[in-house]
Amino acid sequence: MMTDIFASLRGGLFRLRCRLFRPNIQIRKGLKVYKKLRIDGPGMIYIGENCKVCGIRGDHSQYVTIDTHSPDAVITIGDRVSLYAVRISSKFHITIGNNVLVEEAGIVDTDFHSVDKSRGNPVYESKEKCRISIGNNVCIGAKSIVTKGVNVGDGAVVAPGSVVSMSVMPGSLVSGNPAKQTTA
Amino acid sequence: MKNNSIRVIQNLKRWVREPSYGFRLTKGLVRGGFYVIYYRLFRRNVRIRFPFFAYAKVAIIGPGSVSIGRNCHVFENVFRGLTIVTLSRDAVVTIGAGCSLGGLTVRCINSVEIGDKTMSAVSLVQDSFFVNMDEAESTVNRGNAIPPARPLVIGNNVWLGGHSLVLGGSRVGDDCVLAACSVSNGIELKEYSLASGNPVKRALPIQQLLALRK
Numbered sequence: 329m330m331t332d333i334f335a336s337l338r339g340g341l342f343r344l345r346c347r348l349f350r351p352n353i354q355i356r357k358g359l360k361v362y363k364k365l366r367i368d369g370p371g372m373i374y375i376g377e378n379c380k381v382c383g384i385r386g387d388h389s390q391y392v393t394i395d396t397h398s399p400d401a402v403i404t405i406g407d408r409v410s411l412y413a414v415r416i417s418s419k420f421h422i423t424i425g426n427n428v429l430v431e432e433a434g435i436v437d438t439d440f441h442s443v444d445k446s447r448g449n450p451v452y453e454s455k456e457k458c459r460i461s462i463g464n465n466v467c468i469g470a471k472s473i474v475t476k477g478v479n480v481g482d483g484a485v486v487a488p489g490s491v492v493s494m495s496v497m498p499g500s501l502v503s504g505n506p507a508k509q510t511t512a
Numbered sequence: 513m514k515n516n517s518i519r520v521i522q523n524l525k526r527w528v529r530e531p532s533y534g535f536r537l538t539k540g541l542v543r544g545g546f547y548v549i550y551y552r553l554f555r556r557n558v559r560i561r562f563p564f565f566a567y568a569k570v571a572i573i574g575p576g577s578v579s580i581g582r583n584c585h586v587f588e589n590v591f592r593g594l595t596i597v598t599l600s601r602d603a604v605v606t607i608g609a610g611c612s613l614g615g616l617t618v619r620c621i622n623s624v625e626i627g628d629k630t631m632s633a634v635s636l637v638q639d640s641f642f643v644n645m646d647e648a649e650s651t652v653n654r655g656n657a658i659p660p661a662r663p664l665v666i667g668n669n670v671w672l673g674g675h676s677l678v679l680g681g682s683r684v685g686d687d688c689v690l691a692a693c694s695v696s697n698g699i700e701l702k703e704y705s706l707a708s709g710n711p712v713k714r715a716l717p718i719q720q721l722l723a724l725r726k
Binding site: 384385386387389410412427428429431432465466467469470471483485487488489490491501503504505510 | 571574592595596597599638641642643644647651658677679697710
């Protein structure tokens with residue numbers, strides 16, 4: 329109860345700070361911040377109503393970080409999204425729908441480096457190929473990774489420990505590396 | 513009995529050669545002792561057996577019951593010690609004796625049983641599909657149901673490799689080895705086999721591996 333009140337206060341303060349000092353972050357009302365939230369980078373970030381930012385239970389070193397790596401990057405987070413110790417990192421475009429639960433996952437829409445010897449910026453990446461779009465009512469389990477170019481359909485469930493590198497059909501349950509549909 | 517006395521004599525010899533080892537052991541024993549007393553006084557359903565050696569932080573959170581056997585050592589591994597999170601009042605976590613736990617995280621909603629002499633690196637043993645199950649169930653309100661939590665049993669003398677995940681419903685046999693970054697989700701592993709991959713497929717019997725090596 330008290331933690332909820334403190335989280336709402338902390339979220340309200342964060343919203344106020346963003347409104348005053350960081351015009352590239354637009355957060356709607358009702359944000360609750362239970363554990364540290366760190367937002368960095370030059371891109372635009374939109375966070376919807378009644379979102380929740382927490383750490384994962386039992387692990388005090390993990391918190392939520394949202395990074396953008398280019399001025400054109402856009403991260404759009406829908407309403408009633410719960411982020412538990414999630415790391416979101418975007419160079420192009422990441423969209424998260426409404427009513428999503430993400431636990432201890434990494435959502436990264438770029439490789440950051442190319443595979444050739446120079447290890448420079450990957451030239452084969454573009455917004456159309458790399459954008460990540462997570463639908464509504466999705467649950468993503470602990471210690472999973474969502475990589476570039478993935479479209480997670482509505483109502484999908486991603487098992488813990490999976491590496492999602494291909495798009496996920498709506499309403500399916502995927503697990504493994506690479507994440508494939510399982511019946512279990 | 514004879515093995516035990518041999519080991520004690522070897523330990524004593526090591527104490528004499530390296531006094532810092534003895535000092536570390538004593539420090540671990542004292543810190544572990546504090547944890548034992550703290551949990552016995554303030555959390556009646558958490559029972560850690562003495563002697564308990566704690567070289568890193570031990571965090572036992574949640575309303576369920578936890579029991580840890582004797583002679584367990586908790587090392588520091590990737591900045592973590594032992595973390596046990598019980599997510600419901602009926603959760604039961606049982607860890608056997610002589611375990612070497614460093615960086616192990618256990619998240620239990622139903623029942624998790626870890627055998628004796630388990631060696632674990634930074635691994636996650638999670639019995640439920642999601643840590644916040646009620647929120648997950650209200651989020652996915654149609655279509656594919658989230659698999660319910662099934663009891664997780666890990667046998668004796670199992671080695672959980674680095675960053676491995678053992679998820680709900682798995683039964684890991686005795687003497688198994690789980691390779692680094694392996695994920696076993698509801699999989700039954702036969703005794704004395706080596707499991708690797710995500711998801712774990714075709715565990716290799718270690719007896720045959722050793723024979724091949726020769």
